[in-house]
Amino acid sequence: MLVLMLGLPGAIALLLFHYIPLLGNVIAFQDYQPYLGFSESDWVGLTNFSFLWDGNPEFLNALWNTLILTVIQTVLVFPVPLVLALLLNSLAGERLKRLLQSILYLPHFLSWVIVVALFQQMLGNAGMLNTFLVQHDLPIVHIIGVPELFKGLITSQAIWKDAGWGTIIFLAAISRIDQEQYEAAAVDGANAWQRLINITLPALKGLFILLLILRLGSSLSVGFEQIILQQGPVGLQASEVLDTWVYNNGIIGGNWGVSAAVGLVKGLVGVLLVVGANKLAHAFGERGVYEK
Amino acid sequence: MTTLESSTIGDDTVRRGPGRDSKRPPWMEKPNPLTQAVKFVALVIAVALVVVPFWSVLATSIADQQTINASGGGMVMWPNGVDFSSYAAVLGGGVVTRAVLISIGIAVVGTLLSLAATAGLAYWLSRPGALLAKPVLMLVLGAVLFSPGLIPSYLVVKEFNLLDSLWSLILPVLVNAFNVIVMRAFFQELPQELFESAAIDGASEATILFRIVLPLSKAVLAVVGLFYAVAYWNAFFNALLYIQSTDKWPMALVLRTYVVNQTTIGGDQVSGEVLPPQLSL
Numbered sequence: 183m184l185v186l187m188l189g190l191p192g193a194i195a196l197l198l199f200h201y202i203p204l205l206g207n208v209i210a211f212q213d214y215q216p217y218l219g220f221s222e223s224d225w226v227g228l229t230n231f232s233f234l235w236d237g238n239p240e241f242l243n244a245l246w247n248t249l250i251l252t253v254i255q256t257v258l259v260f261p262v263p264l265v266l267a268l269l270l271n272s273l274a275g276e277r278l279k280r281l282l283q284s285i286l287y288l289p290h291f292l293s294w295v296i297v298v299a300l301f302q303q304m305l306g307n308a309g310m311l312n313t314f315l316v317q318h319d320l321p322i323v324h325i326i327g328v329p330e331l332f333k334g335l336i337t338s339q340a341i342w343k344d345a346g347w348g349t350i351i352f353l354a355a356i357s358r359i360d361q362e363q364y365e366a367a368a369v370d371g372a373n374a375w376q377r378l379i380n381i382t383l384p385a386l387k388g389l390f391i392l393l394l395i396l397r398l399g400s401s402l403s404v405g406f407e408q409i410i411l412q413q414g415p416v417g418l419q420a421s422e423v424l425d426t427w428v429y430n431n432g433i434i435g436g437n438w439g440v441s442a443a444v445g446l447v448k449g450l451v452g453v454l455l456v457v458g459a460n461k462l463a464h465a466f467g468e469r470g471v472y473e474k
Numbered sequence: 475m476t477t478l479e480s481s482t483i484g485d486d487t488v489r490r491g492p493g494r495d496s497k498r499p500p501w502m503e504k505p506n507p508l509t510q511a512v513k514f515v516a517l518v519i520a521v522a523l524v525v526v527p528f529w530s531v532l533a534t535s536i537a538d539q540q541t542i543n544a545s546g547g548g549m550v551m552w553p554n555g556v557d558f559s560s561y562a563a564v565l566g567g568g569v570v571t572r573a574v575l576i577s578i579g580i581a582v583v584g585t586l587l588s589l590a591a592t593a594g595l596a597y598w599l600s601r602p603g604a605l606l607a608k609p610v611l612m613l614v615l616g617a618v619l620f621s622p623g624l625i626p627s628y629l630v631v632k633e634f635n636l637l638d639s640l641w642s643l644i645l646p647v648l649v650n651a652f653n654v655i656v657m658r659a660f661f662q663e664l665p666q667e668l669f670e671s672a673a674i675d676g677a678s679e680a681t682i683l684f685r686i687v688l689p690l691s692k693a694v695l696a697v698v699g700l701f702y703a704v705a706y707w708n709a710f711f712n713a714l715l716y717i718q719s720t721d722k723w724p725m726a727l728v729l730r731t732y733v734v735n736q737t738t739i740g741g742d743q744v745s746g747e748v749l750p751p752q753l754s755l
Contacts, residue, residue: 183679184678184679184680184683185597185598185601185604185679185683186598186604186605186606188590188593188594188597188598188683189594189595189597189598189599189610190594190598191590191591191594191595192591192592192594192595192596192648192649192654193595193598193610193613195591195645195648195649196595196613196614196617196649196651197613198630198634198645199627199630199631199645199646199647199648200617200622200651201613201616201617201622202626202630203622203623203626203627203629203630204620204622204626205626206622206625206626206627206629206630207622207623207626209625209626209629216629216632219633220629266520269513269516269517269520270517272513273513273517282517282521285521285524285525286520286521286524288524288528289524291704291708292708293707293708293710293726293729294708294710295708295710295726295727295729295730295733296729299729299733300527300531302733303527303530303531304526304527304530310530342523342524345520346520346524361499364499364501364502365499365501368501368502368503369501373503374502374503374505374506374509406711407710407711410711410714411710411730425624428623428624428625429624432624432625432628433624433625433628433715438625438629441624441625442623442625442626445623445624445625445626446623448623449620449621449623453619453620456619
């Protein structure tokens with residue numbers, strides 16, 4: 183009984199703030215009016231989903247930006263922690279390794295507000311880099327607030343913030359590789375590079391695929407807070423992604439139904455991507471996220 | 475020649491001693507200096523990219539106005555002397571001080587409530603044969619997989635009349651399903667015989683939980699607590715969504731206004747200076 187009593191608050195919180203909103207997605211099929219509420223608003227069928235076929239330019243722009251960022255972030259951001267972990271691991275001193283690790287974890291604990299502010303103070307027009315350039319009579323480089331560079335900026339911020347933190351899981355996996363394999367390979371004449379390619383990387387393959395699949399599930403959610411914070415000076419053309427479109431259209435613009443429909447489609451695509459990628463992983467003989 | 479040789483051998487024996495050579499197992503070849511150098515440079519760059527911004531914000535925050543002006547009005551790498559006046563300005567009352575207090579309050583209250591709710595739920599689900607444990611576990615797993623989306627979450631918070639209340643920053647994120655699963659796994663790893671023998675000795679359910687399970691789980695409680703605390707402290711987007719009155723803004727929103735948008739709230743000036751990094755951490 184005590185067990186139930188202590189456990190119920192958490193379960194109720196999940197029901198109220200996770201499952202009721204999940205059901206609340208019905209407003210994607212409604213002409214939702216806040217003053218009428220869920221029950222009184224008119225049902226409009228699939229009208230809200232018309233963005234899927236009528237070629238709304240704003241939606242297409244947001245979709246395009248999201249897809250580009252997804253590709254960039256999967257190709258560039260995702261492998262960085264692995265490389266960093268391999269580098270750290272090849273470092274000899276245990277104490278030095280731990281010190282470097284703790285330093286690299288630091289940015290993960292910062293709020294996006296701080297990260298964005300730090301980037302402005304380092305790279306902004308009045309930031310450290312440009313002050314240095316001005317003092318040495320060199321031309322200023324505009325980095326912050328330039329639409330063409332926005333995606334690169336977003337990507338480098340994402341790497342800066344979470345690459346160090348991402349090494350944890352890889353370092354844990356590396357530390358569990360059987361050391362005798364390395365010894366046997368070395369005795370057989372494999373050099374350090376060959377040991378990396380033939381022992382370490384294959385041992386990490388399963389984990390890498392698992393993380394990649396999980397990432398696919400949230401791949402359409404690219405840096406929401408990060409982008410919302412920097413949208414102003416850059417403009418919507420370069421910076422609008424699906425999440426910010428939902429926010430700007432729904433909460434700010436009051437198009438509740440359409441925004442909920444976009445959110446719903448986005449969520450479904452995420453789940454489908456996870457299931458599909460998992461099937462693919464099984465087809466190649468990997469474990470994936472869950473067993474067949 | 476002989477001296478040289480003997481010195482190399484001597485060096486080798488020193489290296490093979492337990493102190494230094496424990497790093498490199500005997501089968502591993504001597505590292506190639508070039509690759510070592512490349513690795514070293516790469517790591518130094520990575521660490522510098524993290525440390526330099528931190529350091530320069532810290533240095534600027536304690537530098538006096540003269541040094542800042544001399545550096546061209548930007549950031550300072552080396553403060554000549556220590557001047558805490560910007561901290562005094564920021565913490566001497568006003569918008570930032572209030573926001574810091576709100577953020578601390580949310581982080582403390584939220585972390586405690588979250589830990590209690592998470593541990594309670596995880597303990598329930600970890601007990602073999604507990605009532606309803608199976609369906610509730612499915613509920614938790616489902617919450618990890620499916621996220622409800624922004625608009626319905628907002629509307630639910632609105633329906634519960636939590637808009638513009640500080641509780642809107644705590645209750646919707648009270649339980650993180652992933653943390654429940656982590657904690658449940660930890661509870662399940664605890665030796666069950668301990669519970670059985672305690673029960674045979676007449677310990678009540680409460681005694682087992684509070685005198686055996688929780689003391690043994692300090693590690694996982696600390697880790698999960700840290701995750702919650704960081705999330706509450708950094709809460710930015712929920713505050714942007716749910717909190718309208720500026721006098722209830724937590725730190726992240728105030729920082730956005732001052733530092734990112736470079737404007738002020740209600741005419742309260744913070745001397746245009748860099749906010750001390752301690753506030754952000």
